[in-house]
Amino acid sequence: MRYAALACAVLLLGTAQPAHARTRPDVQTVMERLADTPGVLGAIAEMYADGKRIGRGSAGSRLLDGRGGKIPAGARYRIGSQTKGMTATVALQLVKEGRLGLDDKLSAVLPVVAEEDLVERADEITVRQLIRHTSGVPEWFRGGLVDVFDTTTYYRPADLMKVSRSQPRAQEPGEKFSYSSANYTLLTMIIERVTGRSLAAEFDRRLFRPLGMTKTYLPVRPPEGIKGPHGHGYTPGPDGELHDMDRLNASWGHGAGGVISTARDMAAYRAAFIQGRLLPADLQKVITAPPEGAPAPPPLPCGGKLVQTNGGAAGFTSATISTLDGRRHFAVSTTLDAAQDLTVIKAITQAGADLLCAQSG
Structure with a gap:
């Protein structure tokens, strides 16, 4: 499905070639x-x-059709799978605090998945494998499994795991990389069980408030939309007509892709993460080191001097592109009027390269 395929791009850098140092377009251009x-x-x-x-x-x-004027440049937008980095960061902070272990088994830290048979081989899967998409837990975020046009049904994380359980496993636990939002549904459940608080509350306490991300929040109840003036995205439905996707179902986004933010706040988050203010280096590498068996990334902008995180679903694509020292950031959101594909990600990557390559050292 197109939006599941796009989600895989979150772990890959874009395909643009380096911009010439003499090219210095402005952001508006x-x-x-x-x-x-x-x-x-x-x-x-x-x-x-x-x-x-x-x-x-x-x-x-x-x-x-050109209606509504331009989107305010500082407006809120959905960050999609960029949320996963935040969820992983909170889980790893719990590891740092000794409240969770990277090699803890899923059935031990989240007994309900074994008791209710929500995850096959839960006694073999580890927290590390969930973070790095090597658990083999099947994806639930696919057409025919969840209805992207259903904006009102509330799904508990356990409901989504029942959808996942209906699908065949992709691999042996720990064998290789296999992207699945179900990993981050499970991490959401683990964080909430360990802390006794909602993931939204933990995001606020550990990330949003300390970093001054005053316009960022995690909605979890449908059909909550984006606060304040913002862009609307559209996608073709089964009838071939474009549907306004402004009110995506917040309950299935959650820790896998539900955060709503702004360019300013995303720049603040990425600066803190890259500069090691959220995690020690050894735990940061659990997120940043290439997963076992992941496809080789394409040629990198600026000779590998930029890092990019992406997110998207029906109606939108977003990304944050940063220099490796975490000092410069280009945060972008696009709303769509067609079916999602990787063309937009490539164009965003080129835009970031055009703006940041000459300044990346």
């Missing part, structure tokens, strides 16, 4: 170019250096 990409309806972005905004832009329109 780059957004106008991005908005011309087939399938893109609206595009917003901001660029930050050492915590200060150094550029912003908005192009395209907030609604279909």
Whole structure:
């Protein structure tokens, strides 16, 4: 399914080639170019250096057919699978605190999955494997398993794991990389059991408030939308008509892809993560080291001097592109008026390379 395939891109860098050092377009110019990409309806972005905004832009329109004016450049947007990095960070903070172990077995830290037969071979799967997508737990985020157009049904994490359980395993536990949002549904359940608080509360306590991410939140109840003026994304339905995807089902996003944020807040988060202010180096590598058996990344922008995280689902694609020292960040959101594909990710990667390569050292 197109939105499940896009989610896999979160662990890969883009395919753009290095920009020439002499090319220094501004953010607005780059957004106008991005908005011309087939399938893109609206595009917003901001660029930050050492915590200060150094550029912003908005192009395209907030609604279909040029209606609604431009999206405010500082508007909130869905970050999609960029949420997974936050969920993994909180889980690893619990490891640092001695409340969770990387080699703890899933059945031990989350007994319900064995008691209710929600996960096959739960006594073999580890926390490390969940974080690194090597558990082999089947994906639930596929067409025919969840209805992306159903914005009202509330799914508990356990309900999503029942959907996952209905599918065949992808591999042996720990054997290789196999991307699955179910890993992060399980990490959500683990965090909530260990802390006794909701994941949204833990995000607020550990990430959003300490980092000054004042406009970021995790909705979990449908059909909660995005607060404040923002862009609307659309995707074709079974009838071939475009459907407004403004109110995606928050209950199946959750720790796998539910956070709503802004460019400023995402720049603050990525700076803190890359600069080691959220995790010690050994635990940070659990997230950043290439997973076993993951496909080799394509050629990297700027000779590998940038790192990119992506997220997307029906109606939107977002990304944050940063220099390796965590000092400069380009955070971008696109809303769509066509079926999702990797063309938009490639265009976003090129936009980040155009803006950051000449300044990446």
